[in-house]
Amino acid sequence: MKVIVIGAGVMGLTLATELDNRGVLVEIYERGCSVGDKACSWLAGGMLAPWCERENAPLAVQQYGKKSYQWWRNYLQKEGDLYANGTLVIAQSRDRQELLRFSRRTENFEWLDGEALRDLEPDLADRFSRSLYFADEGHLNPRTSLQFLVERLQKKGVAIHFNSMVDPKSFSQDIVVDCRGIKSKEDWNGIRGVRGEMLIIKTEEVTFQRPIRLLHPRFPLYLVPRKEGQFMVGATMIESEKRHSVTVRSMLELLGSAYAIHPAFAEAEIVETGCDVRPAFPDNLPRIKQEKNIWSINGLYRHGFLLAPIMAEKAANAILDQNYKLEQLYEYSCK
Ligand SMILES: Cc1cc2nc3c(=O)[nH]c(=O)nc-3n(C[C@H](O)[C@H](O)[C@H](O)COP(=O)(O)OP(=O)(O)OC[C@H]3O[C@@H](n4cnc5c(N)ncnc54)[C@H](O)[C@@H]3O)c2cc1C
Numbered sequence: 001m002k003v004i005v006i007g008a009g010v011m012g013l014t015l016a017t018e019l020d021n022r023g024v025l026v027e028i029y030e031r032g033c034s035v036g037d038k039a040c041s042w043l044a045g046g047m048l049a050p051w052c053e054r055e056n057a058p059l060a061v062q063q064y065g066k067k068s069y070q071w072w073r074n075y076l077q078k079e080g081d082l083y084a085n086g087t088l089v090i091a092q093s094r095d096r097q098e099l100l101r102f103s104r105r106t107e108n109f110e111w112l113d114g115e116a117l118r119d120l121e122p123d124l125a126d127r128f129s130r131s132l133y134f135a136d137e138g139h140l141n142p143r144t145s146l147q148f149l150v151e152r153l154q155k156k157g158v159a160i161h162f163n164s165m166v167d168p169k170s171f172s173q174d175i176v177v178d179c180r181g182i183k184s185k186e187d188w189n190g191i192r193g194v195r196g197e198m199l200i201i202k203t204e205e206v207t208f209q210r211p212i213r214l215l216h217p218r219f220p221l222y223l224v225p226r227k228e229g230q231f232m233v234g235a236t237m238i239e240s241e242k243r244h245s246v247t248v249r250s251m252l253e254l255l256g257s258a259y260a261i262h263p264a265f266a267e268a269e270i271v272e273t274g275c276d277v278r279p280a281f282p283d284n285l286p287r288i289k290q291e292k293n294i295w296s297i298n299g300l301y302r303h304g305f306l307l308a309p310i311m312a313e314k315a316a317n318a319i320l321d322q323n324y325k326l327e328q329l330y331e332y333s334c335k
Pocket residue numbers: 006007008009010011012029030031032036038039040041042043044045046047048164165166167179180181182183195196197198234235236275276277278279298299300301302303304305306307
C-alpha cells in the first residue's frame with residue numbers, strides 16, 4: 001500500500017513515521033524548500049506540558065498529551081534535544097492570585113518556596129517566593145526534532161518532495177493524507193486561525209533548565225531554554241489569521257515578560273521574531289476525517305507537538321484497519 005502525505009509539519013512527519021513503522025510505502029509532498037520553511041511547527045515553543053495545558057484545555061489534551069510525550073521520549077531521548085526537566089510556573093507578587101487559580105485548574109504539581117526554587121533554577125533565586133513545579137513534563141527543540149524525523153524517514157527510503165505544492169484531489173489513485181494545517185481550512189467546517197507571535201533571544205547571563213511560565217491576568221507568556229544561550233519567548237494568542245510580522249504591542253508583552261522573569265534579559269540579543277497561524281476548531285481539539293481516498297488531520301491548535309504523535313497513531317491505525325474504531329479526542333472529552 002502507498003500513502004501520500006501532504007505537508008511536512010509536525011503532523012505530516014509524525015504520521016509518515018507511524019505509517020513507515022507499519023511497513024507502508026510513504027511519499028511526502030511539501031511546498032516549502034526545506035523542513036519548517038513554511039510550517040507553523042517551526043515556530044513552536046516545543047513544550048510537552050500535558051498537565052499545565054489542562055489549565056484551559058479539555059481533559060483529552062492531558063490524557064493524550066502524556067502518551068505523545070512518551071512517543072517523543074522514545075524517539076528523541078538519545079538525540080539530546082529533548083529534556084525531561086519539568087516546568088516551572090511563576091507569577092509576580094502582585095499576580096499571586098493567578099498562581100492559586102492555575103493550581104486549582106491543574107494537577108500533578110508541587111508548590112515550591114523560594115529556597116526550593118533556588119535549588120532548581122538558581123537564576124530565579126530571590127526573585128520569586130512561590131512557584132508551581134510540574135516535574136513530569138518536558139520540552140524539545142521543535143526544529144531539531146522535525147529535522148530528526150526528516151532524516152530518519154529519508155534514511156529509511158521515504159521520498160520527501162520539497163518545493164512541491166500539490167492539491168490532495170490530484171492523487172486519485174492513492175490514499176492521501178492531507179496535513180496542510182491552516183492551508184486546508186476551506187476543506188473543513190469550523191476551522192479558524194489563531195495568530196501566534198514569538199521571539200528568540202540570546203544571552204549568556206541567564207541559564208534555565210526548563211520552561212518558565214509567567215502568569216499574568218491578561219498575557220500569560222513563557223520562556224523555553226534552547227542550546228547556546230538561546231530562549232524562545234512565546235507566544236501570543238490572538239483570534240486573527242493575519243500573518244504580518246510581530247506587532248509593537250506583542251513585542252512589548254513578550255520582551256516585558258522576559259524582563260520580568262530576569263532583568264538580565266534586557267541585554268539579550270534579539271535573534272529572531274516570528275508569527276504564524278495555528279489551526280483550531282471551536283473546542284480547540286484536533287480532528288481526523290475521511291472522504292473517499294482522502295484522509296485529513298487538522299486543528300492541532302497550540303498542541304501540535306503535544307498531540308501530533310497520538311493523532312498519527314490513530315490515523316495510521318484507521319487507514320490500515322477498516323475495523324479500527326476511531327475515537328476522536330472530543331469523544332474522549334464527552335465521557
Ligand atoms: C508561536 C507558536 C508557538 C507554539 N508553541 C507550541 C508548543 O510549545 N507546543 C505545541 O505542542 N504546539 C505549539 N504550537 C502549535 C503548533 O506549532 C501547531 O499546532 C502545529 O505546528 C500544527 O502542525 P501542522 O503540521 O498541522 O501544520 P504546519 O506545521 O503548518 O504544517 C503544514 C505543512 O503543510 C505544508 N503545505 C501547506 N499547503 C501545502 C500544499 N498545497 N502542498 C504541499 N505542502 C503544503 C506547509 O508548507 C507546512 O509545512 C505553537 C504555535 C505557534 C504559532
